[in-house]
Amino acid sequence: xxEYQSMMGELLNMEVVSSPTYDWSSAxxxxxxxxxxxxxxxxxxxxxxxxxxxxxxxxxxxxxxASLKTLKYNPDGTLSLEDLQNKISSDTxxxxxxxxxxxxCFETQxxxxxxxxxKAGALVVVGVDPSxxxxxxxxxxxxxxxxxGDAQPLGNAMNYGGGACGFIxxxxxxxxxxxxxxxxVSIVKGENDEHWAFGECTHERTSYVKRGESPDFxxxxxxxxxxxxxxxxxxxxxxxxxxxxxxxxxxxxxxxKKLASIEGLRVxxxxxxxxxxxxxxxxxxxxxxxxxxxxxxxYGIFGGKDLSRDYPELGQSAQYCVTEVHxxxxxxxxxxxxxxxxx
Numbered sequence: 001x002x003e004y005q006s007m008m009g010e011l012l013n014m015e016v017v018s019s020p021t022y023d024w025s026s027a028x029x030x031x032x033x034x035x036x037x038x039x040x041x042x043x044x045x046x047x048x049x050x051x052x053x054x055x056x057x058x059x060x061x062x063x064x065x066a067s068l069k070t071l072k073y074n075p076d077g078t079l080s081l082e083d084l085q086n087k088i089s090s091d092t093x094x095x096x097x098x099x100x101x102x103x104x105c106f107e108t109q110x111x112x113x114x115x116x117x118x119k120a121g122a123l124v125v126v127g128v129d130p131s132x133x134x135x136x137x138x139x140x141x142x143x144x145x146x147x148x149g150d151a152q153p154l155g156n157a158m159n160y161g162g163g164a165c166g167f168i169x170x171x172x173x174x175x176x177x178x179x180x181x182x183x184x185v186s187i188v189k190g191e192n193d194e195h196w197a198f199g200e201c202t203h204e205r206t207s208y209v210k211r212g213e214s215p216d217f218x219x220x221x222x223x224x225x226x227x228x229x230x231x232x233x234x235x236x237x238x239x240x241x242x243x244x245x246x247x248x249x250x251x252x253x254x255x256x257k258k259l260a261s262i263e264g265l266r267v268x269x270x271x272x273x274x275x276x277x278x279x280x281x282x283x284x285x286x287x288x289x290x291x292x293x294x295x296x297x298x299y300g301i302f303g304g305k306d307l308s309r310d311y312p313e314l315g316q317s318a319q320y321c322v323t324e325v326h327x328x329x330x331x332x333x334x335x336x337x338x339x340x341x342x343x
Contacts, residue, residue, distance in 0.1 A: 114143025
């Protein structure tokens with residue numbers, strides 16, 4: 001577990017990484033509550049370009065303890081700085097956004113967001129896909145105080161529980177460490193330089209000691225998935241993570257280009273480079289996402305996630321995703337099937 005935390009820390013350029021939470025949503029909810037306790041404030045501003053499932057989890061988790069307000073997003077999918085300026089106040093404990101966003105586009109205003117938040121005395125919490133960090137800067141380099149996410153992409157196959165493995169990370173400062181709800185594994189020298197001891201540290205801050213008096217707690221955690229991620233990171237190394245990120249970027253760009261050539265499709269809906277996810281709009285086809293996805297099943301393809309209910313402003317749009325597991329044949333098969341379904 002110490003090696004997992006160490007390699008995640010190197011990838012994130014952070015000094016402290018939690019033992020695993022259940023998933024990203026669990027980590028994000030605990031991370032914003034850390035900010036609430038650290039600042040003594042109870043308002044959290046959250047970018048609305050995150051998944052509705054995660055936002056729902058945050059609202060349930062913080063109910064009665066924090067007030068969550070959403071921020072608008074720009075036509076290009078990034079957070080609205082104007083809305084952030086209008087809503088941030090002396091009551092704001094944290095600003096939460098994700099990079100890449102739920103829409104798959106990169107948030108290019110990280111430093112501007114952090115500057116606005118810090119000027120108001122708020123902390124910055126950033127959710128990140130760790131498989132992107134071989135090609136883009138880690139959040140700390142544009143002002144993040146707490147970083148969270150899911151290590152599922154790092155070698156954990158999808159399965160019945162999702163293969164999830166949430167993490168929280170920060171610098172080694174007492175104000176952050178004292179508010180971690182998770183177990184932390186540390187290392188210390190023994191009687192001489194040849195001896196090392198590993199063990200759980202600052203145990204007294206956790207619910208294992210505080211029990212019912214604890215301000216936060218971790219229920220289900222994913223230790224085996226964390227070990228899998230440690231093995232994955234040790235085998236990949238910095239060069240492997242860079243290759244991974246570049247490969248995903250190329251696959252995503254290729255898929256977008258091929259789908260954009262199909263008459264009636266608007267793709268991507270948001271401008272700029274995309275990583276894994278991108279949004280496809282079907283309004284001009286006269287068909288709904290539900291209809292298209294039902295027909296795609298006959299080709300052995302699960303269509304994109306239907307966003308028409310959660311994001312009605314996007315019309316008949318779906319979120320598609322391409323990762324390192326998809327081959328050129330897979331992508332071309334999707335393009336061919338969509339052409340036939342829309343004919």
